[in-house]
Amino acid sequence: MKPQRLNYFFRYIVLLITSVMGMFIGKLPPAIAGSIRTAEISDYQQQLLPQETITNSVVPIRKIRSFKQIEHLFTDAQKLVQSSPIPSEQAQVIPVTAVKFNSTSKGLEVILQTDVNSQRLQLTPKTEGNSYVADIPNAQLRLTSGNTFRQSKPAPGITEVIVTNINVNTIRVTVTGEVGVPAVELFDSPEGLVIGVTSTTSTAQQPIPSQQKPPNSENQAPIELEVIGSPDTGYNPTDANVGTRTNAPLRDIPQTINVVPQQVIKDQRALTIGEALRNAGVVGGGTFAQSDRLILRGSGTTNILTDGLRNYFAGARDLTSIGNVERIEVLRGPASVLYGQGDLSGTINLVTKQPLIDPFYAASFSVGNYDTYQGTLDLSGPLTTDKSVLYRLNGSYLSSNGFVDFYSQQRSQIAGALAWNIGTNTKLTFYTSYADFSRSAYYQGIATKGTLFFNPLGKLPRTRFLGEPDKENQDTSDTRLSYRLEHRFNDNWSLQNAFQAIFTKYSNDLKTRPIELLPDNRTLRRDVFTNPGGVNYYVYDLDTHVAGRFKTGNIEHQVVFGTEYAWNQFYGVQNRYDFASIDIFNPVYGNTTLGKLLSSNGSGTKVDNLGVYAQDLIALSENLKLVLGGRYDWSSQTSYTVFDLFGSPSSNSSASEAFSPHLGIVYQPIKPLSLYASYSRSFIPQTSRTANNELFKPDRGTQYEVGVKADLLGDKLSANLALFQLTESNVPTVDLNNPDYYIPVGEVNTQGVELFVTGEILPGWNVIGSYAYADPRITKNNSTPSPVGKAQTEVPLNQASLWTTYTIPQGNLQGLGGGIGVFYVGDRFIDTLNTLKVPSYVRTDAALFYRHSKFDATLNFENLFDLAYFESGNNTSVTYGSPFTVTLTLGWKF
Numbered sequence: 001m002k003p004q005r006l007n008y009f010f011r012y013i014v015l016l017i018t019s020v021m022g023m024f025i026g027k028l029p030p031a032i033a034g035s036i037r038t039a040e041i042s043d044y045q046q047q048l049l050p051q052e053t054i055t056n057s058v059v060p061i062r063k064i065r066s067f068k069q070i071e072h073l074f075t076d077a078q079k080l081v082q083s084s085p086i087p088s089e090q091a092q093v094i095p096v097t098a099v100k101f102n103s104t105s106k107g108l109e110v111i112l113q114t115d116v117n118s119q120r121l122q123l124t125p126k127t128e129g130n131s132y133v134a135d136i137p138n139a140q141l142r143l144t145s146g147n148t149f150r151q152s153k154p155a156p157g158i159t160e161v162i163v164t165n166i167n168v169n170t171i172r173v174t175v176t177g178e179v180g181v182p183a184v185e186l187f188d189s190p191e192g193l194v195i196g197v198t199s200t201t202s203t204a205q206q207p208i209p210s211q212q213k214p215p216n217s218e219n220q221a222p223i224e225l226e227v228i229g230s231p232d233t234g235y236n237p238t239d240a241n242v243g244t245r246t247n248a249p250l251r252d253i254p255q256t257i258n259v260v261p262q263q264v265i266k267d268q269r270a271l272t273i274g275e276a277l278r279n280a281g282v283v284g285g286g287t288f289a290q291s292d293r294l295i296l297r298g299s300g301t302t303n304i305l306t307d308g309l310r311n312y313f314a315g316a317r318d319l320t321s322i323g324n325v326e327r328i329e330v331l332r333g334p335a336s337v338l339y340g341q342g343d344l345s346g347t348i349n350l351v352t353k354q355p356l357i358d359p360f361y362a363a364s365f366s367v368g369n370y371d372t373y374q375g376t377l378d379l380s381g382p383l384t385t386d387k388s389v390l391y392r393l394n395g396s397y398l399s400s401n402g403f404v405d406f407y408s409q410q411r412s413q414i415a416g417a418l419a420w421n422i423g424t425n426t427k428l429t430f431y432t433s434y435a436d437f438s439r440s441a442y443y444q445g446i447a448t449k450g451t452l453f454f455n456p457l458g459k460l461p462r463t464r465f466l467g468e469p470d471k472e473n474q475d476t477s478d479t480r481l482s483y484r485l486e487h488r489f490n491d492n493w494s495l496q497n498a499f500q501a502i503f504t505k506y507s508n509d510l511k512t513r514p515i516e517l518l519p520d521n522r523t524l525r526r527d528v529f530t531n532p533g534g535v536n537y538y539v540y541d542l543d544t545h546v547a548g549r550f551k552t553g554n555i556e557h558q559v560v561f562g563t564e565y566a567w568n569q570f571y572g573v574q575n576r577y578d579f580a581s582i583d584i585f586n587p588v589y590g591n592t593t594l595g596k597l598l599s600s601n602g603s604g605t606k607v608d609n610l611g612v613y614a615q616d617l618i619a620l621s622e623n624l625k626l627v628l629g630g631r632y633d634w635s636s637q638t639s640y641t642v643f644d645l646f647g648s649p650s651s652n653s654s655a656s657e658a659f660s661p662h663l664g665i666v667y668q669p670i671k672p673l674s675l676y677a678s679y680s681r682s683f684i685p686q687t688s689r690t691a692n693n694e695l696f697k698p699d700r701g702t703q704y705e706v707g708v709k710a711d712l713l714g715d716k717l718s719a720n721l722a723l724f725q726l727t728e729s730n731v732p733t734v735d736l737n738n739p740d741y742y743i744p745v746g747e748v749n750t751q752g753v754e755l756f757v758t759g760e761i762l763p764g765w766n767v768i769g770s771y772a773y774a775d776p777r778i779t780k781n782n783s784t785p786s787p788v789g790k791a792q793t794e795v796p797l798n799q800a801s802l803w804t805t806y807t808i809p810q811g812n813l814q815g816l817g818g819g820i821g822v823f824y825v826g827d828r829f830i831d832t833l834n835t836l837k838v839p840s841y842v843r844t845d846a847a848l849f850y851r852h853s854k855f856d857a858t859l860n861f862e863n864l865f866d867l868a869y870f871e872s873g874n875n876t877s878v879t880y881g882s883p884f885t886v887t888l889t890l891g892w893k894f
Helices: 003-025 077-082 262-268 273-280
Strands: 094-103 107-114 124-128 131-136 139-141 148-155 158-167 170-177 183-188 192-198 224-226 257-260 294-296 299-301 304-306 309-311 325-332 346-352 360-368 372-382 389-400 409-422 426-439 474-488 493-508 511-517 523-530 535-552 555-583 597-621 624-644 650-670 673-684 699-712 717-735 738-762 765-780 798-807 816-825 841-852 855-862 870-873 877-880 885-893
Touching (some): 094 148, 094 158, 107 158, 139 158, 139 170, 262 273, 262 325, 262 798, 262 816, 262 841, 262 855, 273 294, 273 325, 273 346, 273 765, 299 346, 309 535, 798 841
Parallel strands (some): 304 346
Antiparallel strands (some): 094 107, 131 170, 148 158, 257 325, 294 299, 304 309, 360 885, 372 389, 389 409, 426 474, 474 493, 511 523, 523 555, 555 597, 597 624, 673 699, 738 765, 765 798, 798 816, 855 885, 870 877
């Protein structure tokens, strides 16, 4: 290990040991703890509450008086420990299988449905601000659609009702009043535990609770207002991890964050990141894309995280499978403040499927045209009787021929997760996955003349293949091993340590590449690449961070600070040969003779990166929040050539440091509306050098963003409007005096606007839509002829999408529904001087489905009207998008 890498490593180890030592101390010093006041705890932070605060309860309460009438509430864990323990019969975890609402003359009733006598449910109540909070330490919420139930404004005077799991054996019920704590009573009924809620009046006084009867009495017929469910499992997730490294509400984050939830992925049967993210104004990752390079906010990004950890080579390999992905989060703009080096335009976080506390078994089978077959299996549940060890195992296999001649692909993936709750304060989860993507041809598109432009000899069919059949087999295998350790010191402070190792190998027999179409308009010149031994990628990423909440006076803080060390490398051998030409109108295949060897070398890159970061989400008041953050990175890169048949072995190293700040502010004049502004920077280290052998400064990016976020229709529908300006500087351009070297004078400026809408319009009617305008212009460049003032290639000026589904919510046809979507991508220049462009297109997709109980059937239609459109292109060739395809999927849950 080199001295510089040792230096990084030891710096990281010191930081890691300091954090881990604190984890085993278990409690903060009294002097520190006494200065910290409990703030509002997010759902994510509540998952690992100390055992002493949740497993010892007071004597069962069957009727609750107004809180002003309660004289002695326990306020600390020590008193709770001294109270009477729960009898062994009641200590058994009781499943709550549904949450329902009934309206009453006084307000509403929240019914926690159970399959056992609800008298066995024990409540420990308290107040927090305007909220009535009750913990049920011997119960577990087991909804079919998630572990959180949330309803905004369910009755006059009631702001919100939340029922959620805070650990493996405790439910928390939170009822928030508009002007004061609601009055609450408890009843038992055949359905389960009934929580009667009476809102406060317009004054601060609380009415005396009335003696209500159970909802099934003779004198009161229940009126069901809300069905079982959680909005986080529909089309409108309310929080995300990617923006703050904690599950923060989207309305509190001063940046645009899109979430594509599992339901959208399932409804559209998306197979790749690109297919799912077209709903979020992202272009790329199309039918024949060679990597996960995606375009948003006017430029490409390869910043792809898995559960918050970075895969540094995601953009250099074939498409990532999303069979194990629960949802996809997109942070638009720079994210270097939390994740270090990366592209300016955005960061994509893949949230994987986690182990479930209840047994879950699901399988599906799909069949479609072009000989498409797919099978999936998803299994989860507890491995121990106390449900402290949980597992998740899922796998998938896809085989399809595609619409291009001689082209076929196979995708397979198996992924597993094992979660171990080590007591109530600590959780350790192991993850592993293996994915393989192989295809029979390296499809490079077909000639622009005869497709995009007129060719006097005719038009080429979109099925035409201009490579060599059975000679271009490619395979990419990807293995991931990781763990995540979570520990809670107390109600406010927690530590998380995560590590991942990724091993990727890419191999191919040969890869033909079109060079130019000769003047006869039919002969295409080609060359060919080979990779003997394949190309190997290695990624190691270790992150440790502490999250906490505290107060300084009346100001609340939610802080995250941590450190990350990453090491990655790739190495491969590449040979380039001259190759036989081919007739694009009458192709003759079977050529196996390689021409003149044009280049041959074995090369690679090694990267070390150490970063230290901190961020504080400050609540100056209930409706004014400030985000301050910064990260400092030390990066070392080495590009090396082991051998070169036409040159000499070489090694080129560079080191760089960068500080990436982030500043944002959110003002909420009313709770459902957030006005925000932010400033942030990004950086990418450079390996290029000037003719004087001087190192380049990092490629820097700067973003200014202002916007508004709104939660509409009782928080069921969300909208986000943003205006932004990005500037990328220190971009390497060719030194005209020394063409073998570069100078850092390039600059690109992008201005744009984005609009996103997602959620539920009416019961059963969901929608996700986007509009994005981005105008990236080159403002500095040293090339001749100069591209200054020209637009970036492959970037549409306008793009939009709208996907909507409707499911009949009740009646004889309950579960029957369908969806339709339109996806618009504007025209894009495909050369740097903006003389060539591919035209815009509007593609229409649709779906029909029937979902009843544990069975569902879905019929997906892609490119419903069989539109011939281009996904991408360059000076020589263009790539068509998929024609009309139809797929039938049958699924079962056991």
